[in-house]
Amino acid sequence: MYGADRHQSGNCMSGRTITLLAVGAMMAGTLSAESHKEFRFNVGPRAGISVNNPYGSISVKPSTGSTVLINAVLHSDKVEVDNTQSGNRIEIQSHLLQSADADSGRVDYEILVPADTSVTLHSSTGTLHAEKLHGDMTLEGAGASVDVRDISNAHVHVKTLNGPVTLTNVQDGHVEVDSLSGAVMLDRVTGPLVQVVSTSGGISYIGDFGSGGEYRLTSHSGDIEATVPEYTSADVSARSVKGEVHDDIPLQPNSHPWFPIEQGRAFMGSMGRAAVSSTVVLRSFSGRIHLRKRAAK
């Protein structure tokens, strides 16, 4: 019988050969299951795109012209990409089929959009990345890590459960970051409103707090660290109910503090030129707060 012959023949193979064949078969299976999809949409000014991807990464970068180009890598045939365009709005949904899991349901997106497009990204796991855009953006995901850079004149709203959040070079932004336990890192982020609220994640700010904006960094138990250059102009208040506060920068004390300044738990004062001062509020319940001066290069 053929089956018996094969079995007997298999016994003659070395263990190494069998292993190689098995690995090869598995790789072939994986490769054959992975597929690429490309979608192209023409849009007008200030278009909107929403991508909902349970598993996998989403990266959005600027395109030239008025085209939205979506490249999707589907890791198996247990997931599909649904897409629809309604006027100037595009919706993309990774549609999980029966028994899809985090591996087989994974889709990785690389998306090019006109720079003024409003972007909404959802993912439970992969990285959410956006760069060089000036449309409003909302990025949300439980475990998703968020990386936003080189953004100007935009609302940037981020929500994560425990995914880390990194915002780099966001200018004139209306920035709101909410994270339960993910670390939040802001590097050169300025604008009329920059607000971070975290329950247990640490918050790090590096930059000069712009001019005339409102900066609020709050964590329940996470540490807060702000590193600013010497030329910074800001009215700073910091208070930790149970944690320590440290201030490496000499501040002009506020003559009318609106809360008791308990040594080691709070400080309040001004630095730089009052006319262009931003308001900076650093608050924690049990975390440590540290305002430090950036080392000269």
Next chain:
Amino acid sequence: MTCVELQEGLAEIDSGGSAEQLAHLKSCPECSALVQELVLIASTAAELRSADEPSPRVWNSIEIALREEGLIRPQVPHRSLVPASNSSRVWTRWLVPAVALLAIAIGLRVYQNLQTRQVAIVAQPPVYEAQVGLNDADLLQEVSTQAPAMQAQYAENLRRVNEYIQDAKGFADANPNDDEARRSLLEAYQQKAMLFELAMDRSLP
């Protein structure tokens, strides 16, 4: 008319509703209860606004939640991208903005109470338990159903955010004239609202 069709046309009900919608509401207690809850939220929000204008961030959060749920999207023919085969899932999705709004609402109520020095808030039960029927156990149950691998993370974050709320309440009680203390309490509630939102978010598998 089905429940899903009624939910897709909720914005029309606000302006009276069609005969078909009204007939469905009469015959469907679930949809009727949902509409009543939304009306209650809307009227509560209106009262809050007239009493004390909250920060733009609060309105922003509400607007984002409503937009993401499609409640204030321009009326265009819409086809759901996700098959509405699981009716309980559909209901859960409708509860997300409700929970978020109610969590914000209780934060605002507390905020107002504190402003008038009525600080007896410590024993107040969470509004979502009383009015929406969702509590912490429901949250964890939903996560265990939709994404069991993440249940431990949600449980830990839920514990932490509850601690945050308790600490913020205590601090606000001790400092009834402190704007920042009140703000902290509001933010703590918003963090919990976000946890519910993420737990039932459509990006969950």
